[in-house]
Amino acid sequence: MTTPTVAPAEPSAASSPAAPASRPPGKVRAWVTRAPLLPALIFLIVVTQLPFAATLVVSFFDWNALYPEARTFGGLANYQEVLGDAQLRDSVLTTILLTVVVVLVSLVLGLLLALLLDRRFPGRGLVRTLLIAPFLLVPVAAALLWKHVLFNPEYGLLNGLLTWVGGDKPPQPDWIASMPLGAVEIALIWQWTPFMMLILLAGLQSRPADAIEAARIDGAGAWQIFRYLTLPHLRRYLELGALLGSIYIVQNFDAVFTITSGGLGTANLPYTIYQTFYQGHEYGLASAAGVLVVIGSLVIATLVLRVVSSLFREEVRA
16 A cells, blocks of 8 residues: 655745845844934934034124124134134133133042042931032022122121121121132032032942952051052043033033123133123124134043043943
């Protein structure tokens, strides 16, 4: 009896691998993956890049708002005038001095506070919340607080403290008039120290505990552990805090405008651009100065991104 021969079954479409032609091309898959991000990208371009492109175009024109018919193309003349203007050079020096002082003092105070909060003590959570609070304030509100509540010569808390300590005839200095740039620096240091503290506290809590414990077993003191272990570990975090703080302080306008209105030698670059644009009505000149500030900020931002990427690489290797 012969057994019937059964023809081999055709492989089903479900069990067979999909043909290469049925798969979407790589570029199509990439666009499908990125499609949800397109609205955000379009919004970002409209909000940031188009105004910058308009500012760049205006910076090449000799354009005074009081004489709109006299608008002419000036090429690089505005940039030459910006780089050669004595007032703008002074504002550049003021901006550099303000940035260096605020960033360095904020880093030192932030490091001290981070070392304090890295220890366990009763009420540490409450202390941490109170120390972070200045950074959460609106910049204008913080500047008004220092101008009227603390620095005011008639009813400010600083002169009130001098009255309470000094007796009948205490000194009643006008703090803003006697140290105008220092008043702006103090207000910014008070607001930016918590930011530095948070970055450095994160760095302290990421230290390798085994290395610190081994150093203690070998007889290293607190200063030696800080000098040879903690400080080298915090180097990247210190750089990150300094660069992020520099980006903000270079562009700071609120404190200068609110506390001194740019007077008494406190006009930095953003305030000088504001004066040129809104008070001098020199649209082309102000736009050229703004473009130069943006270029400087981009240089600093590039350094920030490199530091952040190096931080991530170190964390991955660890």
